[in-house]
Amino acid sequence: MTTVLISGLGLIGSSLARVMRQSDEPITIIGDDPNDDTSQFLLDQQVIDERGTLVNAAKRADLIILAGPVSVIVNQLQQLTQVTLKPDVLVTDVGSTKTQVMQASKTLQHRGIAFMGGHPMAGSHESGGRAGRQNLFNGATYFLVNGSQTATQVERFEHLLQAAQLSWVTVTAEAHDQLVSEISHVPHVLAANLVNTAAHQLAHDPVGLNAAAGGFKSTTRIAGADPTMWTAIMMSNADAISTQLDTYIEQLEQIKQAIKTQDQDAIYQFFDRAQTTRQRLESKGDLQ
Amino acid sequence: MTTVLISGLGLIGSSLARVMRQSDEPITIIGDDPNDDTSQFLLDQQVIDERGTLVNAAKRADLIILAGPVSVIVNQLQQLTQVTLKPDVLVTDVGSTKTQVMQASKTLQHRGIAFMGGHPMAGSHESGGRAGRQNLFNGATYFLVNGSQTATQVERFEHLLQAAQLSWVTVTAEAHDQLVSEISHVPHVLAANLVNTAAHQLAHDPVGLNAAAGGFKSTTRIAGADPTMWTAIMMSNADAISTQLDTYIEQLEQIKQAIKTQDQDAIYQFFDRAQTTRQRLESKGDLQ
Numbered sequence: 001m002t003t004v005l006i007s008g009l010g011l012i013g014s015s016l017a018r019v020m021r022q023s024d025e026p027i028t029i030i031g032d033d034p035n036d037d038t039s040q041f042l043l044d045q046q047v048i049d050e051r052g053t054l055v056n057a058a059k060r061a062d063l064i065i066l067a068g069p070v071s072v073i074v075n076q077l078q079q080l081t082q083v084t085l086k087p088d089v090l091v092t093d094v095g096s097t098k099t100q101v102m103q104a105s106k107t108l109q110h111r112g113i114a115f116m117g118g119h120p121m122a123g124s125h126e127s128g129g130r131a132g133r134q135n136l137f138n139g140a141t142y143f144l145v146n147g148s149q150t151a152t153q154v155e156r157f158e159h160l161l162q163a164a165q166l167s168w169v170t171v172t173a174e175a176h177d178q179l180v181s182e183i184s185h186v187p188h189v190l191a192a193n194l195v196n197t198a199a200h201q202l203a204h205d206p207v208g209l210n211a212a213a214g215g216f217k218s219t220t221r222i223a224g225a226d227p228t229m230w231t232a233i234m235m236s237n238a239d240a241i242s243t244q245l246d247t248y249i250e251q252l253e254q255i256k257q258a259i260k261t262q263d264q265d266a267i268y269q270f271f272d273r274a275q276t277t278r279q280r281l282e283s284k285g286d287l288q
Numbered sequence: 289m290t291t292v293l294i295s296g297l298g299l300i301g302s303s304l305a306r307v308m309r310q311s312d313e314p315i316t317i318i319g320d321d322p323n324d325d326t327s328q329f330l331l332d333q334q335v336i337d338e339r340g341t342l343v344n345a346a347k348r349a350d351l352i353i354l355a356g357p358v359s360v361i362v363n364q365l366q367q368l369t370q371v372t373l374k375p376d377v378l379v380t381d382v383g384s385t386k387t388q389v390m391q392a393s394k395t396l397q398h399r400g401i402a403f404m405g406g407h408p409m410a411g412s413h414e415s416g417g418r419a420g421r422q423n424l425f426n427g428a429t430y431f432l433v434n435g436s437q438t439a440t441q442v443e444r445f446e447h448l449l450q451a452a453q454l455s456w457v458t459v460t461a462e463a464h465d466q467l468v469s470e471i472s473h474v475p476h477v478l479a480a481n482l483v484n485t486a487a488h489q490l491a492h493d494p495v496g497l498n499a500a501a502g503g504f505k506s507t508t509r510i511a512g513a514d515p516t517m518w519t520a521i522m523m524s525n526a527d528a529i530s531t532q533l534d535t536y537i538e539q540l541e542q543i544k545q546a547i548k549t550q551d552q553d554a555i556y557q558f559f560d561r562a563q564t565t566r567q568r569l570e571s572k573g574d575l576q
Contacts, residue, residue, distance in 0.1 A: 182486050187507040190478055192562035193543060197536050198470050199565040217569070218509050219475040224566040227559035234547050234555050242548040248485050249537055249544070255481060256537070259522050260530040267522050271515035274480035277487040278512040281505070 002027045002160070005061035007054045007076060009033035009042055012094050012120065013067030014132030017047045022134060022163035030057045038129035047132075058083045063157065066093040069232040074104040077115075081107050090153040092116045096180065096229075097236040098145045098173035109148045116154065117145030117173060119180070120166065127226045137164040144170045181240035185233055186248060189241065191223040192230075290315045292448070293349035295342045295364060297321035297330055300382050300408065301355030302420030305335045310422060310451035318345045326417035335420075346371045351445065354381040357520040362392040365403075369395050378441040380404045384468065384517075385524040386433050386461035397436045404442065405433030405461060407468070408454065415514045425452040432458045469528035473521055474536060477529065479511040480518075 002025055006013045009031050017029050031048035033039050042048045050057075054076055058064060064080070066073045073093045080091065091113060095101045098117045105115040122140040142161070144154070158168060171179070198216070234241060258266035290313055294301045297319050305317050319336035321327050330336045338345075342364055346352060352368070354361045361381045368379060379401060383389045386405045393403040409429040430449070432442070446456060459467070486504070522529060546554035 183504040187482060187504050189543060189547070190482060190540075191507055192559055193536065193540050194475060194478060195562040195565045195569075196558065197532075197539055199561070216471040216475050218506050219479055220566055220569075221506050223559075223562040224570065225559075225563065227556055227563050230559045231552060231556045235550055235552060238547050238550050242544050244485075245540065245544040245547070248481065249540060251485055252478070252481050252533065252537060252540075255477060256530050256533040259477070259526050259533070262523055262526050264519060264523060268515055268519045270484065271480055271511075271513075271518045273487070274483040274511040275513065275515050277483045278508055281483075281508070282512060 002062045002156075003030065003060050004028070004063045004065065004160070005030045005032065005052065005054070005057050006048070006065045006067055007032040008067035008069075008072065009035070009038055009048070009129040009132075010067065011127050011129070011132050011136070012122075013065065014038075014042055014047060014129035015122075015134065015136040016065060016067065016094070016120075016161070017042070018132060018134035019137065019164045020160050021047060023160050025160065027160070030061065032057065033129070035129070042129055055079060055083055058085055058089075060086075062086060062089055063160070064089060064091045066091070066095070069229055070095040070097055070100060070236045071232050073101055077101070077104045077108055080113070081111060085113055087112075088114075088153075090114050090116060090149055090157060092118045092149075092157065094118055094120060095236075096184075096233045098143075098176045100236050102145055102147065102173045105147055114149045114153055115147040116149035116157070117143075117147060117176075119143040119145075119176065121180075121184075127229065134163070137161075137166055139165055139167065142166040142168050143176050144168060145173050145176060146170060177237050178240050181237055181244055185237055185241045186244050188222055188225070188230060189234075189245065190248070191220045195220045195223040290350045290444075290448070291318065291348050292316070292351045292353065293318045293320065293340065293342070293345050294336070294353045294355055295320040296355035296357075296360065297323070297326055297336070297417040297420075298355065299415050299417070299420050299424070300410075301353065302326075302330055302335060302417035303410075303422065303424040304353060304355065304382070304408075304449070305330070306420060306422035307425065307452045308448050309335060311448050313448065315448070318349070320345065321417065323417070330417055343367060343371055346373055346377075348374075349377060350374060351448070352377060352379045354379070354383070357517055358383040358385055358388055358524040359520050361389055365389070365392045365396055368401070369399060373401055375400075376402075376441075378402050378404060378437055378445060380406045380437075380445065382406055382408060383524075384472075384521045386431075386464045388524050390433055390435065390461045393435055402437045402441055403435040404437035404445075405431075405435060405464075407431040407433075407464065409468075409472075415517065422451070425449075425454055427453055427455065430454040430456050431464050432456060433461050433464060434458060465525050465528050469525055469532050473525055473529045474532050476510055476513070476518060477522075477533065478536070479508045483508045483511040 029048045030050045030052040032054050039051050066076050073095045093101055102117050109115050120137050120142045122137045255270050317336045318338045318340040320342050327339050354364050361383045390405050397403050408425050410425045543558050
């Protein structure tokens with residue numbers, strides 16, 4: 001019997017619990033979350049078996065998954081250094097950025113506890129434990145950052161999540177944070193900025209937002225996401241994000257200039273290059 | 289019997305034909321398009337009844353819909369001044385921008401021909417007559433710009449497209465071009481720029497594009513669209529687009545600065561405002 005403790009029963013934490021429920025191994029899932037409503041819902045749905053707190057339940061766990069925001073994970077890694085854990089426990093997290101988490105895990109690792117960084121690349125504009133689902137990650141990339149885990153621990157962890165058919169990729173914390181900045185954090189800033197710019201300019205025009213067709217809606221869908229979570233992500237990956245925004249703005253200035261001067265060739269090259277790259281992306285995975 | 293001539297059997301033109309096919313009125317649809325393959329496909333599917341050319345078929349038409357790119361529409365409006373048309377014919381277009389089209393229609397209007405500008409707010413990253421479908425516009429906004437049409441002509445036109453349950457909105461050409469720049473043209477530039485920036489930066493990282501989760505994919509979906517069409521749109525609405533890009537860049541510089549200096553309050557306000565606006569948009573229509 002494997003005992004899994006998940007701290008943070010939001011979209012990601014509760015979906016991981018749902019995936020593990022499909023495992024062929026007999027497991028007990030203990031859930032830790034301050035939200036009574038979500039916790040009761042997940043108990044009723046038998047997604048979790050018990051409710052507990054991180055500090056009290058940690059000693060019973062074979063696997064501890066920290067599934068809160070990065071700022072919470074960092075605190076919890078400190079708390080866990082005060083608890084006597086099982087000798088072969090694996091502690092891991094699902095934080096959106098990894099440099100800060102890996103840094104914060106050092107004390108725990110120095111005490112001989114196995115820690116491995118993790119980040120499943122799935123998400124939604126929805127949030128919360130009720131929005132979780134067992135197919136949230138299907139076929140997604142799950143990044144792992146090596147800490148002090150053993151090969152056997154990795155294997156057992158991947159086995160527990162087998163039902164999600166994840167694609168496991170090991171990266172360094174720095175490479176991870178660069179990459180997610182490009183494919184997730186910067187797009188998020190751009191979408192939110194577009195919504196804010198349009199809202200300001202459309203304020204005098206009641207027809208405007210109503211008329212927004214597919215393009216605007218799909219481009220800005222992610223701007224509907226939880227501001228608290230995204231603020232925490234920006235705070236924990238500020239360097240990579242602001243540096244990449246510099247590059248983005250520089251290139252945007254160039255195409256703006258081409259449009260302003262009606263440089264037809266430059267405009268065509270710009271859209272043609274984007275179409276080619278976007279079609280390559282499309283052929284490599286399902287559109288969500 | 290109403291004879292409708294549609295010039296340009298791409299996504300929009302062929303979808304309008306498909307909608308009109310559901311009308312209770314007996315109609316003949318003549319299609320004009322240089323593409324033999326698409327034209328034959330639409331004949332086989334009985335979406336159009338005949339193939340013709342604009343100049344030859346115009347004299348028989350009660351309704352002429354110019355459904356090519358804006359640059360083509362502008363030329364065709366000149367060509368139509370050389371043809372003897374039915375006295376009560378309505379000429380309209382579906383061009384993505386309206387200022388240039390309304391300007392180009394003046395000669396025709398001075399000759400006593402009724403012209404009305406139009407633009408159905410629907411689109412797709414797909415293009416071409418085979419991609420058209422009868423539900424492309426369902427519930428969408430259809431902008432009309434007053435030219436010299438009569439109220440009866442508007443009524444008959446709207447009746448022919450009744451099956452699409454469009455929301456008809458009359459605007460000035462200038463207001464239209466400002467608005468579509470905000471909700472369609474600028475988002476398109478941003479998405480293409482994001483794909484281009486990421487492509488450049490991810491070139492050394494084979495894992496990158498594969499790992500892109502929902503956020504990146506949905507934000508950049510529209511960057512897969514036809515570069516020729518989008519170049520034409522940029523050329524015909526250059527002022528509004530480049531001016532709005534100025535505003536966008538200015539605000540992006542501000543949030544970039546807040547991220548760089550880790551100004552938590554400013555970052556939170558930014559995402560919170562975006563979420564509120566985006567949720568209002570969501571509640572006003574279906575997500576595509």
